[in-house]
Structures are given as C-alpha cells and as structure tokens.
Amino acid sequence: MTLPFLIIIPLFGAFSMPIISLFGKKLKEYWALIISGATLGVAAKIFYTVWKTNEIILYTLGSESPIGKGVKFPIRIVWEVDLLGALLALTITFVGFLAVLYSLGYMKHDTGLEKYYTLILILELGMLGIVITGDIFNFYVFLEIMSIASYALVAFRNDTWEGIEAGIKYMFVGSVASSFILLGIALLYGQYGTLTMSYLSLKIAENPTIVAKVALAFFIGGLLFKSGAVPVHMWLADAHPAAPSSISAMLSGLVIKAGGVYAVARIVFSIFNPGLHAYLKAFNMPSINMEAVGWVIVFFACLTLLIGNAMAVVQTDMKRLFAFSSVGQIGYILLGIGIGTLAYGSRAGELALAGAIYHIVNHALIKALLFFVAGAVIHEVGTKNLNELSGLARKMPMTTLAFIIGAAAIIGLPPLNGFASKWIIYESSAMYNPILAAIAVVGTVFSLAAYTRVLFTFLGRESEKVKSAKEPEMSMLIPMLILVVAIVVMGLLPWQINDKIMLPTARMLEQLNGEYMVALLKFLGGA
Amino acid sequence: MGSDMGLIVKTMARATIPLIGIFGAYVVAHGHLTPGGGFQGGATIAGAGILFLIAFGLNEAKTRINKNLYSALEGVGGLVFLIAGMLGLGVAFFYNTLWHNGPIFNGEPGTLLSAGYLPIMNLAVGLKVYTGLVSAVFAMALFRRWRK
Amino acid sequence: MFGYWDALYFLYAFFIGLVISYLLMKWAEKASTGTRRAGDGTKIYISGEDQDKIIPHFEHFEGYFTGRHVMWGLIRGAQRMFLAFRKEHTGLLTDYVAYLLLTVAIVLGALVIGG
Numbered sequence: 001m002t003l004p005f006l007i008i009i010p011l012f013g014a015f016s017m018p019i020i021s022l023f024g025k026k027l028k029e030y031w032a033l034i035i036s037g038a039t040l041g042v043a044a045k046i047f048y049t050v051w052k053t054n055e056i057i058l059y060t061l062g063s064e065s066p067i068g069k070g071v072k073f074p075i076r077i078v079w080e081v082d083l084l085g086a087l088l089a090l091t092i093t094f095v096g097f098l099a100v101l102y103s104l105g106y107m108k109h110d111t112g113l114e115k116y117y118t119l120i121l122i123l124e125l126g127m128l129g130i131v132i133t134g135d136i137f138n139f140y141v142f143l144e145i146m147s148i149a150s151y152a153l154v155a156f157r158n159d160t161w162e163g164i165e166a167g168i169k170y171m172f173v174g175s176v177a178s179s180f181i182l183l184g185i186a187l188l189y190g191q192y193g194t195l196t197m198s199y200l201s202l203k204i205a206e207n208p209t210i211v212a213k214v215a216l217a218f219f220i221g222g223l224l225f226k227s228g229a230v231p232v233h234m235w236l237a238d239a240h241p242a243a244p245s246s247i248s249a250m251l252s253g254l255v256i257k258a259g260g261v262y263a264v265a266r267i268v269f270s271i272f273n274p275g276l277h278a279y280l281k282a283f284n285m286p287s288i289n290m291e292a293v294g295w296v297i298v299f300f301a302c303l304t305l306l307i308g309n310a311m312a313v314v315q316t317d318m319k320r321l322f323a324f325s326s327v328g329q330i331g332y333i334l335l336g337i338g339i340g341t342l343a344y345g346s347r348a349g350e351l352a353l354a355g356a357i358y359h360i361v362n363h364a365l366i367k368a369l370l371f372f373v374a375g376a377v378i379h380e381v382g383t384k385n386l387n388e389l390s391g392l393a394r395k396m397p398m399t400t401l402a403f404i405i406g407a408a409a410i411i412g413l414p415p416l417n418g419f420a421s422k423w424i425i426y427e428s429s430a431m432y433n434p435i436l437a438a439i440a441v442v443g444t445v446f447s448l449a450a451y452t453r454v455l456f457t458f459l460g461r462e463s464e465k466v467k468s469a470k471e472p473e474m475s476m477l478i479p480m481l482i483l484v485v486a487i488v489v490m491g492l493l494p495w496q497i498n499d500k501i502m503l504p505t506a507r508m509l510e511q512l513n514g515e516y517m518v519a520l521l522k523f524l525g526g527a
Numbered sequence: 528m529g530s531d532m533g534l535i536v537k538t539m540a541r542a543t544i545p546l547i548g549i550f551g552a553y554v555v556a557h558g559h560l561t562p563g564g565g566f567q568g569g570a571t572i573a574g575a576g577i578l579f580l581i582a583f584g585l586n587e588a589k590t591r592i593n594k595n596l597y598s599a600l601e602g603v604g605g606l607v608f609l610i611a612g613m614l615g616l617g618v619a620f621f622y623n624t625l626w627h628n629g630p631i632f633n634g635e636p637g638t639l640l641s642a643g644y645l646p647i648m649n650l651a652v653g654l655k656v657y658t659g660l661v662s663a664v665f666a667m668a669l670f671r672r673w674r675k
Numbered sequence: 676m677f678g679y680w681d682a683l684y685f686l687y688a689f690f691i692g693l694v695i696s697y698l699l700m701k702w703a704e705k706a707s708t709g710t711r712r713a714g715d716g717t718k719i720y721i722s723g724e725d726q727d728k729i730i731p732h733f734e735h736f737e738g739y740f741t742g743r744h745v746m747w748g749l750i751r752g753a754q755r756m757f758l759a760f761r762k763e764h765t766g767l768l769t770d771y772v773a774y775l776l777l778t779v780a781i782v783l784g785a786l787v788i789g790g
Binding site for chain 1: 598622623
C-alpha cells in the first residue's frame with residue numbers, strides 16, 4: 001500500500017521544515033528536494049500500478065472497509081484513484097520536483113525560505129489530495145489547503161505592491177468561489193446524506209432532484225473560477241505574474257488543472273455520470289440533462305480560448321502574457337471536457353476527453369518551462385518588460401532554445417507534444433460540431449501572434465539592459481533542459497502515448513460500465 | 528516608547544492569563560469527551576498569549592517569546608499528529624490501532640484514557656494551534672510599519 | 676484514426692468560410708471599406724472604393740482608395756476588439772466578484788432551466 005505515502009511524505013516534509021531549518025541554512029533546500037523527489041517516486045509507482053492493472057485503487061482511511069458496522073452504506077473517507085488521478089499525481093510531482101530544483105538557484109537571494117519551502121510542499125500536498133480523493137468533503141479540504149497555500153505564495157514577495165495586491169484579490173475572490181463549492185457540497189449532503197463520490201452518484205441517479213442541479217451549478221461556477229476560465233480569469237492574470245517564477249510555473253501548470261479542470265471532470269463524470277443519466281432518460285425516468293451541462297462548459301470554453309489568447313497578444317509584460325496564454329489553454333481543456341460530456345459514449349467524446357487529458361499534461365510541462373524561462377530572464381536581466389528585452393538570444397542561447405521549444409509546443413507545431421493534444425481536440429470537436437473546431441483554430445491564431453512577438457523580442461537587436469546578461473546557473477538550467485527533453489520526446493511519440501495512456505485514461509474517466517461505482521460496490525456485496 | 532498598557536490592565540492580565548491557560552488546557556485534554564478539542568483549546572490558550580502580548584507590550588513579549596522555538600514547536604505538533612495517524616498504517620492510514628489493540632488509551636469509553644489516538648492528536652493540534660496563532664499575532668505586531 | 680479529416684475538411688472549410696464571409700460583410704458595410712449594395716442583388720464587396728472622396732493629385736483614381744480603407748478598417752477592427760477586452764480588465768476587486776457572481780448565475784440559470 002503505497003498510496004498513503006503520497007500524502008504522508010509531503011506532509012512530513014512540510015511539518016518538519018521548521019525543525020530542519022534550525023540545523024543549517026542549506027539543509028532546508030536539500031530537504032525540500034529530497035521530499036519532493038521521494039513523492040515523485042511514490043507517484044510514479046502508483047501510476048505504474050494503476051496503468052498496469054487497469055483497475056481503480058480504493059483506499060479507506062481508518063479501516064479495512066469503507067462500509068460502516070451494521071449499516072449498508074459507506075461512512076468512511078475513501079481515496080479512489082483511477083488512471084486520471086494517478087496520471088495527474090505523476091505530473092504534479094514531476095513539475096513540483098522541478099520547481100523545487102529550480103528554486104535552489106532562483107530563490108537564493110530571498111529571505112524566509114523555510115516558509116517558502118513549507119508552503120510549496122503544502123501546495124503540492126493539496127493538489128495530490130485533490131487528485132486522489134474519492135470523498136467530496138475531503139476534496140473540499142484539500143482544495144482549501146491548496147488554495148490557501150497558493151494565496152500565501154502569490155504574496156510571497158511582500159516587498160512589492162504587486163504581489164500583495166494580487167494575493168489579496170486572489171484570496172478574497174477565491175474564498176467566495178470556495179464558499180460556492182462548499183455550498184454545493186452542503187446541498188448534496190443535505191439531500192442525499194452521503195459524501196462518498198461514487199455512492200453519491202448512485203443516490204443522485206436514484207432521485208435526481210433540483211437540489212442536485214443547483215449543487216452542480218455551484219460546483220461548476222466555483223470551479224470555473226478556480227480554473228481561470230473567462231470571464232472569471234482576471235485574478236489569474238494578476239496572481240500568476242506576481243508570484244515568484246517557480247511558483248508561477250506550479251500555479252499555471254498545476255493548480256488551475258488539479259483544482260480546476262480536473263475537479264470539473266471528476267464532478268461531471270464521477271458524480272453526475274452522463275451515461276447513467278442518458279440511460280435513465282431513455283426509460284423516461286427523472287434524470288439530469290447532461291447535455292445542458294456540456295453546453296455550459298463548451299460555452300465558457302469557447303469564450304476562454306478566444307479571449308484568453310487574444311488578451312495575450314496585447315501584453316507587454318512577459319509573465320502576464322504567459323498567464324493569459326494559460327487562460328487560453330484552459331479553454332482547450334474545457335472544450336475537450338465539454339465535448340466529452342456532450343458526445344458521451346461515442347468515438348468523438350472519448351477522443352475529446354483523451355485530448356483534454358493529454359493537453360492537461362502537455363500544458364503543465366510547457367507552461368512550467370515557459371515560466372522557468374521567464375524566471376531566468378528576470379533573474380539575469382531584472383526586467384520582464386518585453387520592450388526592454390530585445391536580443392537575448394546571443395547572451396542566453398540555452399534559455400532562448402528552451403523558450404523556442406516551449407513556444408513552438410504551446411502553439412502546436414507538429415514535432416512537439418502540444419501539436420498532438422491540440423490536434424485531437426480539434427479533431428474531436430470537428431467530429432462533434434465544426435463551428436467549435438473553427439473557434440478553436442481562431443484561438444490558436446491569436447496564440448501564435450502572441451508568441452511570435454516574444455520570439456522576435458528574443459532574436460532582435462541587443463538592447464542596453466541585455467548587454468551584461470549571461471546564462472543562469474546550473475540549478476536553473478537543468479530543470480529547463482529536462483522539460484525540453486520531455487517535450488521533445490513526448491512530441492516524437494504522440495500516437496503511442498495517446499493509445500497507451502490517454503485513451504485508457506479517458507475510458508476510465510468515462511466509466512462506460514460504471515467502474516468508479518463498482519470499485520465501491522464490491523465492498524457492499526461482501527459486507 | 529511604551530507599548531504596554533496601564534497598571535490596571537497588567538494586574539488583571541496577571542490574574543487572568545493562568546486561568547485562561549488552564550481552561551484551554553482542560554478543553555484540549557478533554558477533547559475526546561466534551562465539546563471542543565485541540566483547535567478550540569489551542570485557540571483559547573493562544574488567547575492568553577495574545578492577552579500577554581497586548582497587556583505587556585511588544586518589547587516585553589520579545590524577551591519572553593522565542594520565535595524559532597515556537598516555529599519548531601508548531602512543526603512538532605504537526606509531526607506528532609502525523610505519527611499518531613501513521614501508527615496503524617499496517618491496516619490503513621488513520622487506523623485507530625491504540626483503541627483496538629492497546630496498550631494505552633484503550634480504557635472504558637468516557638474516561639480520560641480512552642479513544643486511542645484522539646487524545647494524542649488533540650494535544651498535538653492544541654500545541655500547533657497555540658504556537659501557530661501566537662506566532663502569527665506576534666509576526667503581525669513585529670511587522671514594520673509602512674514608511675510615510 | 677486520423678485520416679477522416681481530409682474528407683470532411685472541404686465541407687468544413689466551406690461552411691466556416693460562409694459564416695466568416697457573412698460576418699465580414701456585415702462588418703465591412705459598417706466600417707466603410709467600400710462594401711455596399713449597388714442595385715438589385717448586386718453587392719460590391721470590400722472594394723476599397725469611396726464614392727465621395729477624391730485623393731488630391733490622384734484625381735485619375737477617382738472613387739478608388741485602393742486597399743487603404745480595407746487595411747485601416749481591419750486594423751481598427753482588431754484594435755477595437757483588443758481595447759474592449761482590455762477595458763474589461765479594470766483590476767478592481769468588486770469587478771472580479773461581480774463577474775464571479777454573474778458566471779455562477781449564468782450556470783445556475785442554464786442548469787435549472789435546461790438541466
């Protein structure tokens with residue numbers, strides 16, 4: 001049973017950080033590195049297990065069985081890890097490990113580092129908890145752990161007004177969004193009397209009332225905010241550029257995925273299963289019309305990918321540009337999830353989900369790389385204003401190479417990984433509805449324009465500020481190079497990855513045979 | 528510059544701080560039997576600490592409160608909680624092995640030495656909350672004022 | 676699995692082209708790029724002509740602003756869109772909360788009515 005160690009190790013690292021930091025200045029950095037590396041190992045092991053056996057792991061906290069003594073329903077907190085959760089856990093720990101490695105060099109001149117590393121481990125812990133949990137209140141607890149750690153990390157550089165302002169705004173509006181999610185949980189609990197996700201899905205299918213619909217609306221509203229969809233993307237454009245770059249990489253690459261789009265997918269597919277409700281509808285029984293849910297998600301996805309990418313074009317601040325580009329990419333992922341809901345059970349739906357999941361992973365890697373590049377530029381040159389940064393290519397060739405790879409991948413140039421996932425999303429959306437595909441392509445055009453601008457900045461004539469720049473140190477270069485290699489390798493094997501990993505993941509999330517519920521019901525039969 | 532309050536407040540604080548502390552310790556220790564628990568009790572004790580900070584002023588508090596120690600104690604509280612949760616890892620994370628198998632804290636329900644890991648966790652959480660809240664308020668008091 | 680696109684592509688491109696050209700025409704009529712209806716069913720489409728204006732020293736080009744209008748019209752259109760997006764980003768906390776409430780209200784309305 002390796003699963004609890006996914007939580008135990010980062011929790012242990014975070015709690016022991018204040019004690020470790022008493023013993024030496026350098027020790028805490030290596031401690032954070034060891035902890036996040038060990039978590040990466042555990043996550044890799046769990047992913048391999050789930051992928052190999054193709055079975056959902058169900059882990060009960062505090063007992064052998066989730067079923068209560070003498071009753072016929074689950075009363076305990078369960079962790080339910082399917083392939084999507086395991087894949088995201090692997091991505092989170094991988095990018096988190098690289099972010100810690102990058103921080104060794106990047107945060108060298110900052111103070112209060114033991115708090116920084118504590119918070120970064122707690123942030124990782126919160127995201128890991130979200131992706132492995134199978135209990136909806138447990139999900140909320142981890143969501144809040146993650147959110148509060150990210151509020152604090154956004155405002156970590158508390159000597160600049162930028163960080164504090166962004167952090168406070170993020171905290172206020174984020175708390176409102178969280179309270180919507182909590183309200184949704186409270187409504188579901190009041191109506192159905194259970195918090196276990198898979199049991200809840202059965203209960204909702206038995207008696208789909210208007211309360212369930214209202215709860216779903218609150219979930220989607222709150223989670224759209226957490227994932228940074230337009231029109232609630234504004235906190236993202238303030239918060240992600242204001243954070244230190246290693247944190248921006250985690251916020252943009254992971255937090256909006258784990259706490260946003262992953263949670264949307266989990267709630268739509270595992271709690272409100274579209275297949276179950278389509279089945280109920282076929283027999284004229286009361287059901288929730290999941291098409292409406294799908295169209296709501298698609299509507300916000302289209303808005304997001306158009307406006308997010310278009311806003312990226314007009315930015316002069318490099319990190320702000322990347323942040324808006326993140327908004328745009330979230331649009332693609334939401335589009336995939338929306339079409340997966342609408343075309344549930346068909347080839348297009350399966351492909352769309354696979355594309356969305358693939359894009360979650362790809363975007364995590366690419367956006368982490370881009371923010372690392374931005375961090376290296378800020379660290380060496382001291383500004384992130386694109387107008388002052390021309391001609392970096394000669395002084396920082398490795399960084400520029402990393403940027404070119406990242407930019408090409410995020411636009412979706414063929415030999416890189418961004419192409420594969422975007423192509424699957426275009427293709428599935430064209431299969432479902434060509435207009436959606438056209439909108440997606442228009443979004444990409446804007447994204448191309450935005451990144452070309454940054455590229456010209458890098459390749460242009462040298463400006464005054466850049467004269468004394470040099471390559472960053474090794475601890476900052478190595479994470480970038482690892483990500484470059486990952487992007488290129490994933491780009492060379494797109495269909496193999498899609499067939500071997502992403503399609504099984506999408507099938508498991510779709511749960512055509514109700515696998516997510518069956519994993520729990522097995523215990524009911526034996527009890 | 529005197530950041531402390533007047534004689535009356537100080538005298539009253541001297542009298543009430545131990546009482547608040549004892550009440551908080553009671554809430555923590557009886558967390559598994561009565562309403563309240565580690566967090567509530569810890570917050571009550573932290574109230575005593577904050578009363579001390581306000582009544583006697585920042586300078587006095589600086590000589591009595593060791594920031595590093597509090598920070599480390601907060602970590603210890605968290606670690607004890609985690610270890611108590613890991614005791615029954617052979618069965619499951621957070622499995623209450625002390626309650627099921629002993630050797631301590633497995634007395635009659637309703638007595639002080641019952642409920643397995645819960646008293647340990649309450650103590651750990653109480654310690655963590657007390658040190659955390661006092662450190663937070665202390666940090667706020669220490670925070671440099673914005674220059675005009 | 677990735678081959679069907681070719682067959683669908685032409686249909687798809689044609690349809691998208693129709694929609695885009697209709698929208699473009701609607702816009703071009705408004706933005707004075709020379710698009711206008713001339714008689715029954717005849718349309719002059721983004722010609723760059725301007726019937727009223729004559730460029731000084733280029734009188735022999737009377738009625739033609741060859742391309743200039745179109746170019747400026749396009750640039751202004753794009754710029755106006757970006758300006759509109761930018762203006763929405765006020766950076767005020769109350770606006771952020773208002774947008775959040777609005778989003779939740781839209782989702783709630785859509786799901787209660789259609790769900």
